[in-house]
Amino acid sequence: MQEYTKRLGEAPLGRLLIALSLPGIISTITTSLYNIVNTLWVTRIGYEAIAALTISFPYQILFYAIGGGTGIGISALVSRRFGEKNIDAPNQVAGQIFFLSAFWGLLFMLVPLFFADRLLPLMGATPDIMEYSRIYFVITSYGAPLIILALVMSSLIRGSGDAVKPMVIMITGTVVNIILDPFLIFGIGPFPEMGVSGAAWGTFIAQACAAGLGLFYFFAHKTAYHIKASHIIPNWPIIKDVYRVGAPTAFFQFMESIVFLLLNTIISSFGSVALAALGIVMRISDLAYMPIMGVSHGLLPVIGYCFGAGNFKRLWEAVKKATWGVTVLLLAITIVIEIFTPQIVGIFAQDPALLDIAVMAMRISMISMVLIGFNVLVTTTLQGLSKGMTALVLSLIKQFIVFIPLLYLCRYLWDLTGVWISWPIADTISTAVAFVFIYREYKKHHGGRNDVPEKPWK
Numbered sequence: 001m002q003e004y005t006k007r008l009g010e011a012p013l014g015r016l017l018i019a020l021s022l023p024g025i026i027s028t029i030t031t032s033l034y035n036i037v038n039t040l041w042v043t044r045i046g047y048e049a050i051a052a053l054t055i056s057f058p059y060q061i062l063f064y065a066i067g068g069g070t071g072i073g074i075s076a077l078v079s080r081r082f083g084e085k086n087i088d089a090p091n092q093v094a095g096q097i098f099f100l101s102a103f104w105g106l107l108f109m110l111v112p113l114f115f116a117d118r119l120l121p122l123m124g125a126t127p128d129i130m131e132y133s134r135i136y137f138v139i140t141s142y143g144a145p146l147i148i149l150a151l152v153m154s155s156l157i158r159g160s161g162d163a164v165k166p167m168v169i170m171i172t173g174t175v176v177n178i179i180l181d182p183f184l185i186f187g188i189g190p191f192p193e194m195g196v197s198g199a200a201w202g203t204f205i206a207q208a209c210a211a212g213l214g215l216f217y218f219f220a221h222k223t224a225y226h227i228k229a230s231h232i233i234p235n236w237p238i239i240k241d242v243y244r245v246g247a248p249t250a251f252f253q254f255m256e257s258i259v260f261l262l263l264n265t266i267i268s269s270f271g272s273v274a275l276a277a278l279g280i281v282m283r284i285s286d287l288a289y290m291p292i293m294g295v296s297h298g299l300l301p302v303i304g305y306c307f308g309a310g311n312f313k314r315l316w317e318a319v320k321k322a323t324w325g326v327t328v329l330l331l332a333i334t335i336v337i338e339i340f341t342p343q344i345v346g347i348f349a350q351d352p353a354l355l356d357i358a359v360m361a362m363r364i365s366m367i368s369m370v371l372i373g374f375n376v377l378v379t380t381t382l383q384g385l386s387k388g389m390t391a392l393v394l395s396l397i398k399q400f401i402v403f404i405p406l407l408y409l410c411r412y413l414w415d416l417t418g419v420w421i422s423w424p425i426a427d428t429i430s431t432a433v434a435f436v437f438i439y440r441e442y443k444k445h446h447g448g449r450n451d452v453p454e455k456p457w458k
Helices: 003-010 013-043 047-083 088-094 097-122 127-141 144-159 164-186 196-219 236-268 272-309 312-339 341-346 352-365 369-384 388-445
Strands: none
Touching: 003 047, 003 272, 013 047, 013 144, 013 164, 013 196, 013 272, 013 312, 047 088, 047 097, 047 127, 047 144, 047 196, 047 236, 047 272, 047 369, 088 144, 088 236, 097 127, 097 144, 097 236, 127 196, 127 272, 144 164, 144 196, 144 272, 164 196, 236 272, 236 369, 236 388, 272 312, 272 341, 272 352, 272 369, 312 341, 312 369, 312 388, 341 352, 352 388, 369 388
16 A cells, blocks of 8 residues: 555644645646636637637536546545555456546537537527537537546545645646637637637647546556456446445536526526626636635545544544635635625626626625535535435535525526525525534544544534
């Protein structure tokens, strides 16, 4: 077993969580930065182009839903096997990533090829942005197998306790994308001017680079895994275990896709300027949320390892430290965003109507961001404890029972402003529900194989 795997159960928690989370934070911020830069370049084409990218966003979330959910399940499973000192079992799990990436990736690639014209109006595309939407929707879907493979490989490597290589994989794809965008969009140098299609092809090429680097790490034996041909054969019991833990994340992000689809259709009734404002808000909020995902990625292998080793004291201490760290960080980010909202939004929007809508949307929707970190880490903890169904129920409550009804109610009461108001209300209610779920799990383990602190949330 490699040293960085052993440290999951032995290294001081504070330094360990920082060491595991920081690369994830850097990689996720860098990935989100691609969306920011991409939007900045596309802004020069017009707000219609921003609206077209926004229309494709719900479908792209599905890539991340399946890749992220599969990766979470695999990461939790291998870290648990390492904690159990079962050395060959992680290799068997690792071998499943190729079949799963190919299956889901090809499915998501083929659907837009045959059904783009039927799907785009349902996704909220208005006639003035239909052509841009179709181009971006189809081309970016070509990269579905690549992005799912890159996500799953990154999670698998992270599950062994190595957080650096996943960071390098994601940063490589993002840097390639950022570099290619202006050349392909505006036709700089030997490249033809391709507009929106150039932004889409830049994304595809970047995803291919990220997936290729991940494959190099595996087959050059630069990870903790040594995959044999027999490990690549689909193993249905392992796949079942993967999705027993990872399905809640996949479903949660799938529900996010549904939510964004509903947002697009609701906001499209207010025109393409409102759609462009939503796109700007989503890019900025994604960048602000990325530290949550980085800490979540760093926390999960620690929970899985401690759960496999039966060390509940260390497990709950890790949850407590990660929760407080994320909360303080998000509070600082929220203060900065609320103070400088006009300046931040002004980077993307010069049109007065677009600027007014986007500033209002940003200030209202982001005010509850400090609560979201707790919600995400509760789900992460449940997954690390192999409580996949519990995490799934929590996701269902948040999206189906809380947010979607609030979205329609607030839109009915206050029109477009009500759409933004529904977000912080839903976050507040969901946080209270998540606390009940996680405190119940803590009480189950209290006094188990290892004593835990008396008040984990104090």
